[in-house]
Amino acid sequence: MAATNFSLMKFTANVREFFGETGNLAEFTGRFFSTGIKPRFELKELFNQCYLIGYKSLPLIALTGFIMGLVLTMQLRPSLVTYGVESQLPVMVGIAIVREIGPVITALIFAGKIASSIGAELGSMKVTEQIDAMEVGGTNPFKYLVATRVTATTVMLPVLTVMGDAICLFGAYIGVNIRSVTSFHLFFTQVFHSLSFGDALPAFIKTFFFGFAIGIVGCYKGYNSNKGTRGVGNSANSAVVLSSVMIFIIDLLAVQFTDILGLN
C-alpha cells in the first residue's frame, strides 16, 4: 500500500513537473516574441552567431550528409534489384533525401552540436553570474544572448539543410556509381524530374521550425540552469534530448499538415 502511494506521489510529481516545464518553456517562447524581436536589434552579435552556428556547422553537416547519401543508396540497391527496378534508385533516394532524411538528419545533427553548445554556454554564463553582469551593465541579456541565437538557428538550419541535401545527393550519386555507371547529368536529371513543388517546399519550411525549436530549447535550458557545474551539464544534455524530441513532434505535425493541404 505504502509502495503504491509512493509510486502515485512520484507519478503526480512527474506530471506536475512536466506541465510546469512546458508552461515555463511556453512563457520563454512568448518572451522571445514579445521582447526578443523588438528594436534595438543586436545585429553584430546576430551575424557573429550566424557565423558560429551556421558556417562552423557546415563541415559536420557535409560529412554526415555525404555518408548518409552513400549508405542510403547502398542499402536501397539490393531491394530494388530484387524487384527489378534498380533504374529507379536515383528517384527513390532523391525523394527520401529531400522530403525526410535530409531535413530530419540535418536537424538532429545540428541539435546535437548547437543545442548542447548553447545550453552549456548560457548555463555556464548563468552560474558564473555573467548574465547578471550583462544586465547590470545595461544590456538586455535576453536580446543579446537569446534573441540572437534563436534567430541564428532559425535562419541557418534551412540554409544548412539545402546544402546538406545537395551533399547527401552527391553521396548518393557516388553510391550509385560504386556498383554501376551513371553519369552525373543523368543521375541529377532523374532526381529532379521525380521531385515536385510539394516535395521540396514543405520540407524546406519545416526546417525553420526545427531551427527555432533547437534555438529556443537550447537557450531555455541554459538560461534557467542552476546547481553549479552539474546544472550546466544537465542543461546541455537536456537541451539535446528535448530539442531532438521536438524535431520529431514538429515532423509529425508537418506531415499531417501537408496531408491536409494535399501536398503529400
Added chain:
Amino acid sequence: MEAVIVIEHLFKSFGSNVVLNDFSLEVGKEENVVVLGKSGSGKSVLIKCIIGLLKPDSGTIKVFGENIPDLNHEELDRMRTKIGFLFQGNALYDSMTVRENLEFSLRRHWIDFSQQKVDGLVMEALENVGLPHTVEMMPAELSGGMLKRVALARTMILQPEIILYDEPTTGLDPVTAREIDNLILKLQRKYHTSSIIITHDMNCVKNTADRVALLLDGKCYAQGKYAEFERSTDQHIKQFFE
C-alpha cells in the same frame, strides 16, 4: 549629508524563507557603508534588490529619488549607468579579452564614441587598477587578485556615482585583500562615489567603512562607526571581532 540611497521597510522572501524583514538603510553622498552579516544573512540579496536584479516583495529603494522597483526596463537600464556592481565571483565574460570586457558596456551606452576615445577610457580604467599590460589577455590567464582588479576596472569604466561591492575581498590572500581595499578607497576619492560594501571580512570593514550596518534576521540590527562596533558589548556585534 545628502542621501543617494534610501531603503525603507524592505521585505524579500524566497518561499517560506524570509531573507529581508523590514530592512531600512540610508547611504549618503560619497559615503562608504559596509553591510556586515553572516553568510546567508541576505547581504547579497539586498544589493541585488538595489540594482534591480531581484524584485522586493514590498518596501522602497530610492536611488537618486527614484524607486527602483517601480522603474521599467528602459528606466532601469538608464539608472544602472549610475550604479556599478562588483560581483563576488567577478563575472567577467570569459570568452572575451580584458579589452572587450571593458568595452562591452561602454559601447552600448556611448555608441557614438570613437575607437580612440574608447581605447583611452579602457586604458585609463586599467591604469587605475594598475593592470594596463593585461588589456589583450583573457580572464583565464589572470590570477584571482588581477581578476578582481579587472572586474573593478569594468565596474568603474562607466564612471558610476554609486558602487555596490559584493564581498570584494572574499577568497583573496590578506595582502591582495588589502590592495583591493586601498583600491576601493583610491577610486572613491578620485571619482567621489558612494558605496555599499557587503562583507564579513573585518579587515575590509576596518579599512573601507565610513559607517557599518549589521544585517541580522533580515533587519538592520545596528549602525555606527567601526570604532563604535569594536567597543560594543552586544553579543551579536562582538562575535565578528572574536
